[in-house]
Every structure is written in structure tokens, then in C-alpha cells.
Amino acid sequence: MEQEKPRLAVFKFASCDGCQLSLLDAEDQLLAVAGAVEIVYFPEATSRMEDGPYDIALVEGSITTLHDAERIQQIRKDSKYLMTIGACATAGGIQALRNWADTDEFMRAVYAKPEYIQVLESSTPISDHVKVDFELRGCPINQYQLIEVIQSLLAGRKPRTPQHSVCLD
Numbered sequence: 001m002e003q004e005k006p007r008l009a010v011f012k013f014a015s016c017d018g019c020q021l022s023l024l025d026a027e028d029q030l031l032a033v034a035g036a037v038e039i040v041y042f043p044e045a046t047s048r049m050e051d052g053p054y055d056i057a058l059v060e061g062s063i064t065t066l067h068d069a070e071r072i073q074q075i076r077k078d079s080k081y082l083m084t085i086g087a088c089a090t091a092g093g094i095q096a097l098r099n100w101a102d103t104d105e106f107m108r109a110v111y112a113k114p115e116y117i118q119v120l121e122s123s124t125p126i127s128d129h130v131k132v133d134f135e136l137r138g139c140p141i142n143q144y145q146l147i148e149v150i151q152s153l154l155a156g157r158k159p160r161t162p163q164h165s166v167c168l169d
């Protein structure tokens with residue numbers, strides 16, 4: 001009997017999509033990974049949007065709305081292993097600049113009808129809301145590091161990724 005493949009899902013919150021594009025850019029390696037997992041949710045790349053449970057969830061983007069805050073709770077419940085990818089998801093991203101400013105003032109400057117916009121006062125990393133199993137930093141992430149983390153998970157070994165994104169020597 002054929003063994004079931006681990007179910008992998010890719011989710012997006014407030015972000016520019018650049019980290020997901022990095023994953024798609026690593027075509028050959030992605031095909032190798034795709035053979036080992038079943039990609040069941042990846043709206044930016046496929047038409048598949050299946051419900052959980054998921055074995056591996058990759059999360060891009062920060063939490064900026066009440067709906068985001070509720071949605072990430074459900075994703076956490078549905079996912080065995082949750083990995084955040086990129087500066088938006090791990091630190092709040094460029095959109096977190098508003099955390100030190102007046103959000104209402106920004107909205108009045110940008111939108112003709114700011115009263116229709118519902119947004120949280122701050123942009124926060126995913127780990128402020130749910131337990132995160134692994135954080136892959138970068139803007140965008142390094143696609144080879146991402147593939148390495150996924151492959152290490154599938155092989156049940158520790159990922160070979162640098163502890164720091166810059167040299168500290």
C-alpha cells in the first residue's frame with residue numbers, strides 16, 4: 001500500500017509575496033520536495049486550497065488585522081509543524097514601521113474613506129500570536145535554506161542553516 005505523503009500548506013498574511021516567490025524560484029529543488037510531500041494549500045502557486053490538518057505549514061507575512069489574528073489561531077490548530085518565513089513573519093516587516101507612528105494619521109493620509117479600513121494598531125510577528133516551531137529569517141528568505149529546512153524535517157534531522165543571518169566575527 002502506498003504511504004501517505006506529509007501534507008504541506010503555504011499561507012500568506014501581510015507581505016509582498018517575495019518569500020513565496022523565492023520558493024517558486026528554486027524550481028528543481030521544489031520539484032524534488034513536491035515529490036516527497038503533498039502540497040495541499042498554496043493559493044499563490046496552485047489552485048489547491050484544502051482544509052487541514054497539515055503536517056507542515058509555511059507562513060509568510062505579519063499580523064495586521066483582527067481577521068489575521070483569528071486566522072493564524074486556526075492555522076496553528078491545524079498544523080503539526082509551523083514555520084515562519086521572512087522578515088514580515090518573523091519580525092513584523094516593513095509594515096511594522098507604523099508601530100512607532102499614529103496609524104489613524106497614516107490611514108487618513110492614504111485612504112479617501114479611512115472609516116472603511118479595519119486594521120490593528122500594530123503589525124506583529126506570527127510568534128507574538130502562536131507557537132512557532134522554526135523561524136527562517138531574511139527579506140526575502142534564501143530559497144535553498146528553505147528547501148534545506150523542509151528536507152531536514154522530512155528526513156527527521158536538524159536543519160543545516162546558519163544561526164545568524166550576518167557574520168558576527
Ligand code: SF4
Nearest residue numbers: 015018086087088139
Ligand atoms: Fe516580501 Fe521581504 Fe516580507 Fe518576504 S520578508 S514577504 S520579501 S517584504
